Amino acid sequence: MSDLKQLTMLQMVVVFISSMIGIGIILMPRDxxxxxxxxxxxxxxxxxAVAVSVVSCLYVALAVRYPGLTFYEMSTxxxxxxxxxxxxxxxxxxxxxxxxxxxxxTGGIIKNYLLDTTPxxxxxxxxxxxxMYLIYNGAGDIVRFFQLYFPIMMVMFLVLCLLSIKxxxxxHVRPVLQNNIWSTIxxxxxxxxxxxxxxxxxxxxxLIKKKKAKHLLMTMWTSIGxxxxxYVVFHIISIGVLGVEELKExxxxxxxxxxxxxxxxFFFERFELIFIxxxxxxxxxxxxxxxxxxxxxxxxMFTPSRWFLPVAGALIFTLTLIPxxxxxxxxxxxxxxxxxxxxxxxxPGLLLIVSLIRGNTYAA
Amino acid sequence: MDxxxxxxxxxxxxxxxxxxxIKKLELEEHPVHVIYIPAITDVKQIQDAILLPLQEWNxxxxxxxxxxxxxxxxxxxxxxxxxxxxxxxxxLLIEQQTIYAIDTAQFAYRSIQEPVAEMTLxxxxxxxxxxxxxxxxxxxxxxxxxDLKFEEFTVGTRSFTNVSxxxxxxxxxxxxxxxxxxxxxxxxxxxxxxxxxxxxxxEKNNYSLFPEIQETERPTKVASALVEGxxxxxxEGSPSVxxxxxxxxxxxxxxxxxxxxxxxxxxxxxxxxxxxxFSVMLPSIYISLISYHHGLIPxxxxxxxxxxxxxxxxxxxxxxxxxxxxxxxxxxxxxxLPKPIGPAVSIVGAIVLGEAAVxxxxxxxLMVIVVSFAAICSFTIAxxxxxxxxxxxxxxxxxxxxxxxxxxxxLAVFIVSIHLIHLQSFSVxxxxxxxxxxxxxxxxxxxxxKLKKGGGRxx
Numbered sequence: 001m002s003d004l005k006q007l008t009m010l011q012m013v014v015v016f017i018s019s020m021i022g023i024g025i026i027l028m029p030r031d032x033x034x035x036x037x038x039x040x041x042x043x044x045x046x047x048x049a050v051a052v053s054v055v056s057c058l059y060v061a062l063a064v065r066y067p068g069l070t071f072y073e074m075s076t077x078x079x080x081x082x083x084x085x086x087x088x089x090x091x092x093x094x095x096x097x098x099x100x101x102x103x104x105x106t107g108g109i110i111k112n113y114l115l116d117t118t119p120x121x122x123x124x125x126x127x128x129x130x131x132m133y134l135i136y137n138g139a140g141d142i143v144r145f146f147q148l149y150f151p152i153m154m155v156m157f158l159v160l161c162l163l164s165i166k167x168x169x170x171x172h173v174r175p176v177l178q179n180n181i182w183s184t185i186x187x188x189x190x191x192x193x194x195x196x197x198x199x200x201x202x203x204x205x206x207l208i209k210k211k212k213a214k215h216l217l218m219t220m221w222t223s224i225g226x227x228x229x230x231y232v233v234f235h236i237i238s239i240g241v242l243g244v245e246e247l248k249e250x251x252x253x254x255x256x257x258x259x260x261x262x263x264x265x266f267f268f269e270r271f272e273l274i275f276i277x278x279x280x281x282x283x284x285x286x287x288x289x290x291x292x293x294x295x296x297x298x299x300x301m302f303t304p305s306r307w308f309l310p311v312a313g314a315l316i317f318t319l320t321l322i323p324x325x326x327x328x329x330x331x332x333x334x335x336x337x338x339x340x341x342x343x344x345x346x347x348p349g350l351l352l353i354v355s356l357i358r359g360n361t362y363a364a
Numbered sequence: 365m366d367x368x369x370x371x372x373x374x375x376x377x378x379x380x381x382x383x384x385x386i387k388k389l390e391l392e393e394h395p396v397h398v399i400y401i402p403a404i405t406d407v408k409q410i411q412d413a414i415l416l417p418l419q420e421w422n423x424x425x426x427x428x429x430x431x432x433x434x435x436x437x438x439x440x441x442x443x444x445x446x447x448x449x450x451x452x453x454x455x456l457l458i459e460q461q462t463i464y465a466i467d468t469a470q471f472a473y474r475s476i477q478e479p480v481a482e483m484t485l486x487x488x489x490x491x492x493x494x495x496x497x498x499x500x501x502x503x504x505x506x507x508x509x510x511d512l513k514f515e516e517f518t519v520g521t522r523s524f525t526n527v528s529x530x531x532x533x534x535x536x537x538x539x540x541x542x543x544x545x546x547x548x549x550x551x552x553x554x555x556x557x558x559x560x561x562x563x564x565x566x567e568k569n570n571y572s573l574f575p576e577i578q579e580t581e582r583p584t585k586v587a588s589a590l591v592e593g594x595x596x597x598x599x600e601g602s603p604s605v606x607x608x609x610x611x612x613x614x615x616x617x618x619x620x621x622x623x624x625x626x627x628x629x630x631x632x633x634x635x636x637x638x639x640x641x642f643s644v645m646l647p648s649i650y651i652s653l654i655s656y657h658h659g660l661i662p663x664x665x666x667x668x669x670x671x672x673x674x675x676x677x678x679x680x681x682x683x684x685x686x687x688x689x690x691x692x693x694x695x696x697x698x699x700x701l702p703k704p705i706g707p708a709v710s711i712v713g714a715i716v717l718g719e720a721a722v723x724x725x726x727x728x729x730l731m732v733i734v735v736s737f738a739a740i741c742s743f744t745i746a747x748x749x750x751x752x753x754x755x756x757x758x759x760x761x762x763x764x765x766x767x768x769x770x771x772x773x774x775l776a777v778f779i780v781s782i783h784l785i786h787l788q789s790f791s792v793x794x795x796x797x798x799x800x801x802x803x804x805x806x807x808x809x810x811x812x813x814k815l816k817k818g819g820g821r822x823x
Contacts, residue, residue: 010801114657114771126768130775130782137786144785148799273660273770280774 007207009219011143015289016198016223018146018153021230022286023105024194026254026279028231029238033247036187038180039173041244042235044187049228051188052195056220058348059201064213065355071202071348072300078355085301087347092297094343096312097336098196099290100319101329103127106283108326109252113276124320128313131288135295136309139207142292149281156278157230161237163261163271168240193337194231195224197286199344203293251326254279291316371458374446384450387415394423397458404453406470414455414466428459437464448524473498479581479603482746486623491581496526496600499583503530503596506587511535517548519562523555526600527562530586535593543790544595544608559604562597566606569787573756575615575749576789578607584619609790613797613809615747616640621812630811636744637810643742644758647684648765648773650734654680656769672728681766683727687735688759690717695739 007015032041066074071091076084107124115123134145198220208216234254238247241257250256258275295312299305323329378384378399387398396418400410413432421431429437440446440456440463450456453469476498479491488506492499500514511533519527529544547566556562559579567576580586581603586596589607597606607614616636621629653661654669661669676683694713698706718736721727738758745751757780764776787794797805807813 110771115769118768122768123771126772126775130778133779134782137782141782141785144793144795144799145782147801148781148785148795273657276770277774280771284778 007143007204009215011147012204012208012219013223013226014147014150015143015204016201016220017227017230018150018282018285019197019200019289020195020223020227020286021153021282022197023102023283024196025231025234025282026109026252027105028190028194029235029247029253030250031190032187032235033244033253035190036183037244037248038178038183039175039239039244040177040184041187042232042239043177043184045191045194045228045231045235047185047188048191048195049224051192052198053221053224055345056198056201056224057217058345058352059199060213060216060220061352062348062355063201063205063208063216065352066205067208068206070206070296070300072297074202074355075347075351078351078358087351088297088301091343091347092294092301094339095290095294095297096315096319097339099287099294099316101336102283102287102290103316103320104323104329105326106280106287107320108329109255109276110280112252113255113272121317121321125317127284127287128291128317131284131291132309132313134288135292139204139292142288143204143207145288146285149285153278153281156274157234160258160261160271160275160278161233164237164241164257167257167260168237169243170240172240172243173236189337191231193340195227196340196344197289198224199348200289200293202348203289203296206296370443371461371463374443374463375458378450389415389418391418391421391423394459396428398455399450399458400455400468401450401453404451404471405455405468409468409470410455414457414468423459428457428462428464432466437466439463440465451524471495476502481748482580482582482585482619484582484618484620484623487619488582488584490583492583492603492605494601494603496528496598499598499603499605500528500530502583503586506583507532507590512590515545519548519551519553520556521552521554523557525556527556528598530590530596530598532590532593535591536595537593540593540595540609540790544597548597556599557601559597559599559602559606562599562602563606566597566608572783572787573753574612574784574787574794575747575753576608576610576787578610578615578747579604579749580607581605582619588622589614609792610794611789611792611796612750612784612794615750616745617808618746622815626812626814630813633812634810639741639744640754643738643745644754644761645773645777646738646741647688647735647758648761649770650731651680651684651762652765652769652773655766660770669728669730672730675725676728677726680728680731681762683731684735684762685759687727687731688762691735691739692755 029041032044035041036044062071062074066077069077072088075087075091078084079087103124106127107120110123111118111120134142201216201220238253238257241260242250242253247253255272255275258272261271291312294316295309298308298312302308323332375386375397378386383401383403385400385402389396389398398410398414398418417431421428437457438449438454440449446456446463449465453467453471454465455468457464457466473493473495476490476493478489482491490502490505492502504512509532513531513533515529517527517529519525527548529541529548531541544566551562551565553561553565556565563575563577563579564570569576577597578589580589586605586607590596595608597608599606616633618633618636621633623629624632654673658666673680678686690713694709697709697713701709714736718732722729722732742751742755742758745754761773761776764772766772768775784795785793785799793800796802797809
């Protein structure tokens with residue numbers, strides 16, 4: 001087991017961006033187009049980023065008060081054994097659901113675009129096994145893996161953006177801010193969830209020994225800002241290439257956008273492969289981050305803790321196979337969002353309030 | 365075992381061995397025995413430096429050591445020492461109950477030649493040979509520093525192989541030295557035939573495909589590694605010197621990279637990385653496109669591929685597997701054959717076999733192109749241990765591609781990178797400087813940045 005002693009700021013930014021960008025980049029354009037219904041939908045992302053930045057203050061406050069502790073250890077320390085266990089259980093269930101959700105959507109896309117006759121269980125089974133191998137090697141290796149693939153991912157996205165410029169129609173985007181601003185702001189309830197992953201600060205806090213609040217806040221905001229930038233660029237290009245009306249209809253608009261690229265005179269005329277590779281990496285990183293959180297949660301709640309990596313894998317595998325199709329998965333979205341808000345806003349908020357009232361910090 | 369010296373017993377033992385010469389000199393009724401092994405000693409030196417002075421020596425005037433002014437005499441006290449020195453090429457002198465040893469060693473070695481496995485266009489052409497002493501001398505030619513230090517070890521419970529660890533003082537990490545020393549001391553093997561065996565005995569990741577220690581036959585390579593703070597391990601009787609720690613990046617570096625201007629040298633290095641990637645991935649990408657994702661191939665190309673595959677009776681995965689195995693067999697055959705016959709095999713293999721297989725319609729011409737290009741790419745990897753690792757992985761990739769197409773390939777790439785990230789060579793991460801990310805070390809990684817004038821050392 002090799003473990004990093006302490007994360008640098010750059011490493012943290014990489015970890016957060018890798019955890020945040022996942023299935024959101026594929027699913028969000030359609031949801032947003034349906035909710036906001038105007039070419040201003042990319043502005044909702046900025047509002048969402050602002051909302052998330054405010055919430056992230058909660059995590060920073062907790063991480064600074066309890067350096068070197070994960071969410072699971074914090075909650076038992078603040079609330080005592082029983083209430084702490086309840087909180088941990090809820091958070092673990094949340095990570096399980098998110099991991100399964102990411103995996104189900106990923107599996108669906110892989111089946112849709114790459115392997116249409118392969119059984120879903122094989123696709124997600126192999127995915128989980130590879131992720132388990134990475135988690136088995138320890139948190140330090142997870143961070144290093146994210147770091148290794150981060151530049152590759154960014155280059156892929158950049159290439160895709162540059163290649164799409166040819167199909168870009170400025171008129172699809174043009175009347176900016178003509179729309180009702182309230183409907184744009186209402187898009188926040190979708191964009192907020194595309195930033196899921198920043199709550200993992202409370203998990204990777206294990207690797208953050210003693211950091212100043214200012215630094216942590218800067219790190220969080222840089223990651224959220226960069227993620228928002230990537231989302232905004234992608235959405236503007238999606239709108240420009242496909243148009244809002246088309247965005248509403250297509251299940252995976254971003255992939256369709258990549259598919260529409262035609263670049264004559266090059267050996268490969270099809271670029272969705274590049275996109276799928278880049279995106280599969282992001283899906284893998286965010287899935288691994290959540291599965292790591294799940295494993296850690298299980299290990300924290302139950303003893304003996306040795307066998308919880310395969311247990312986590314089995315749980316995710318089972319939960320992923322329950323829904324019949326992607327439509328059923330999307331049907332559960334509101335419930336999942338409710339659980340997410342409870343887990344990432346309400347729980348840390350309560351923890352912070354109780355901790356402030358009791359005043360017991362790490363030193364006490 | 366009895367370690368005390370019994371002169372009669374030693375003499376009797378040595379007389380049984382026909383390779384040992386024993387000369388008895390009666391110097392005025394004061395006998396002196398001279399024992400040596402002619403095969404590994406300089407007989408002329410014995411004549412001039414031992415026998416002649418002995419003739420003139422008078423035992424009543426001065427003790428025996430005084431008779432020899434040039435060579436130092438060693439006084440032996442243990443029976444094991446007697447055998448050891450004799451086998452090291454020393455000449456033993458027995459006077460009554462005392463035994464002395466004089467260094468007269470002259471082992472048979474080949475002369476210094478250019479290393480066969482590591483070719484360069486420019487730069488020094490000397491390569492290490494089988495003599496530890498000569499190798500150290502060669503290194504001294506390239507690195508004349510008082511900071512260059514050596515530590516001696518004896519490894520092998522039967523072979524007593526001399527092993528020497530070299531490092532540059534004040535540059536090397538003390539922890540690394542401790543680690544290497546501990547690993548050398550831990551070896552419990554009868555016989556160390558070569559550097560390659562030593563390498564495996566020193567390695568910790570026995571189940572990894574990737575070499576944890578780099579092997580080289582070039583003194584310049586060792587010198588530059590030592591200056592960078594690495595450790596070199598010399599093994600008596602082996603021309604390959606071991607360098608530790610090793611990173612993936614260092615395995616791709618070649619001496620020629622530094623001998624040419626930095627822009628072309630960097631481009632060539634980039635190409636080498638690309639070639640390594642293709643040698644592993646190209647056949648498997650090809651079969652995954654053919655058997656799973658026809659849609660991703662441009663239409664014109666797809667049609668021409670379909671035409672070439674017309675009438676090929678076996679599935680593309682089997683086709684690729686057979687071709688890859690054939691190439692590996694050819695390569696192995698080429699190595700084992702005597703030099704004059706080697707090229708003949710490649711001609712038979714490449715032209716006759718490939719051409720005939722295509723004409724007979726067993727394999728498609730495109731598959732031959734893909735597999736042979738991948739093979740050519742793999743020749744750019746100079747380090748043979750790394751090339752072996754990548755070739756093994758390319759087979760794994762073939763299976764992954766046959767099983768799950770491009771998706772399987774991506775997962776397989778993930779697995780390999782997870783393994784590489786986890787791997788450490790003497791506590792140094794194998795993927796350093798890529799991850800952990802050291803921007804400063806990037807100037808000698810994917811590209812080779814221009815050399816600093818004014819003697820800047822790359823830290």
